Amino acid sequence: MLAIVAPGQGAQVPGFLAPWLDLPNVRGRLQWLSACAGMDLAHYGTEADADTIRDTAVAQPLIVAAGLLPLLELFPHPAEAFGMVGVGAGHSVGELTVAAAAHVISAEQAMVLVRERGRAMAEAAAVTPTGMTAVLGGDRDTVVAKLAEHDLVAANENGAGQIVNVATGYPERVERVVTEIERRLGTTARREIVDKPGAVRTVISTARLRAIMPEWDELGFGSSYLPSLLDRYVGPVSVKDDAVVSGA
Numbered sequence: 001m002l003a004i005v006a007p008g009q010g011a012q013v014p015g016f017l018a019p020w021l022d023l024p025n026v027r028g029r030l031q032w033l034s035a036c037a038g039m040d041l042a043h044y045g046t047e048a049d050a051d052t053i054r055d056t057a058v059a060q061p062l063i064v065a066a067g068l069l070p071l072l073e074l075f076p077h078p079a080e081a082f083g084m085v086g087v088g089a090g091h092s093v094g095e096l097t098v099a100a101a102a103h104v105i106s107a108e109q110a111m112v113l114v115r116e117r118g119r120a121m122a123e124a125a126a127v128t129p130t131g132m133t134a135v136l137g138g139d140r141d142t143v144v145a146k147l148a149e150h151d152l153v154a155a156n157e158n159g160a161g162q163i164v165n166v167a168t169g170y171p172e173r174v175e176r177v178v179t180e181i182e183r184r185l186g187t188t189a190r191r192e193i194v195d196k197p198g199a200v201r202t203v204i205s206t207a208r209l210r211a212i213m214p215e216w217d218e219l220g221f222g223s224s225y226l227p228s229l230l231d232r233y234v235g236p237v238s239v240k241d242d243a244v245v246s247g248a
Contacts, residue, residue, distance in 0.1 A: 001084065001085065001086030001087075002084055002085045002086065003085070003086060003087050003088070003089065004071065004085055004087070004088040004089070004097075004098060004101050004226075005088075005089050005090075005094075006064075006067040006088070006089070006090040006091065006094030006095070006097035006098050006101075007063065007067070007091055007094050008063065008090075008091040008092030008093050008094045009056065009059050009060055009063055009092060009093055010059075011063060011066075012045075012053050012059055012062050012063055012066070013050070014048065014049055014050050014053065015045075015046055015047075016045060016066070017030070017041075017042070017045025017046050017062075017066060017069075018045070018046045020069055020070075020073075021042065021046065023073060025073070025076075026069055026073060027042065029068075029069060029072050029073075030042050030045070030065065030069060033065045033068060033069075033107065033111050034065075036107075036108045036111035036112055036115075037061040037065065037111045037112070037114070037115045038115060039058070039061060039115075041061065041062055041065050044058055044062050045062055045065075045066065055122065056118050056121050056122045057118045057119050057121075057122040058118070059118065060093045060114045060115075060117060060118035060121075061111060061114045061115050061118055063093055063094065063097075063114075064093060064094075064096050064097050064100075064110055064111065064114045065111065067094060067097035068097060068100060068107050068110065068111075071097075071100075071101055072107070078101075078103070081101070082103075082226065085101070085226060086226075087226060087228070088101050088102050088226045088228045089228070090228070093114060093117065093118075095228075096110045096113060096114050096117075097110065098226075098228050099228070101226065102226040102228050103226075133174055133175075133178045135178060135181060135182075135187050136187060137185075137186065137187040138181065138185040138186065138187035139185070140157075142185060143181060143185065143187065146177070146180070146181050146184075146185070147177065147181075150173065150177045152173070152174065152177055
């Protein structure tokens with residue numbers, strides 16, 4: 001059995017799609033995904049520089065498209081995949097890639113949703129400076145509670161003992177609070193003050209998505225053909241809010 005693993009924002013690097021475009025049919029598929037997203041993904045994946053593709057409004061559609069391309073290359077007829085793939089796992093925006101692979105949404109829907117998600121997160125991040133930090137170690141509940149005391153959010157957990165993308169808020173406050181957690185709880189922290197909207201994912205709720213995308217409820221969502229491991233849930237995904245927003 002195979003596992004489909006889809007990365008999140010930050011996996012993109014300049015030129016990373018260039019080798020794929022040498023394969024038959026890939027350029028045409030990328031043009032199709034570009035049309036769905038309303039942007040030239042071939043340009044962003046082969047010619048654009050690091051600063052350009054760091055923009056969340058660009059990075060998220062680019063990452064999802066980069067995940068869909070090899071899936072379509074391996075399984076030109078997607079139904080053939082379901083007898084060979086045992087599980088899908090997506091990190092953050094990669095959950096949309098997995099949702100498409102699992103037949104919860106189509107590839108076209110994934111590209112429309114990720115376009116709107118990326119734009120919304122970019123707009124939200126432009127309002128307030130943001131920061132992200134990873135905290136390694138310490139008691140999970142104690143770390144989360146300490147963050148909450150300072151109005152910071154534990155946005156994601158990458159596994160036992162590692163709370164990632166730990167806080168959203170002003171970078172100076174993030175730095176101060178995480179330093180306090182490290183001193184009091186004996187944890188270590190990998191700090192990164194970011195200039196991209198990755199740290200505002202917790203403010204993009206289902207209601208917010210519906211407000212920016214009136215056609216949300218008009219989209220048709222299917223039941224999952226694969227067990228899917230998401231940031232918040234483990235198990236089959238069939239509810240559209242879980243499939244699309246759980247990594248927001």
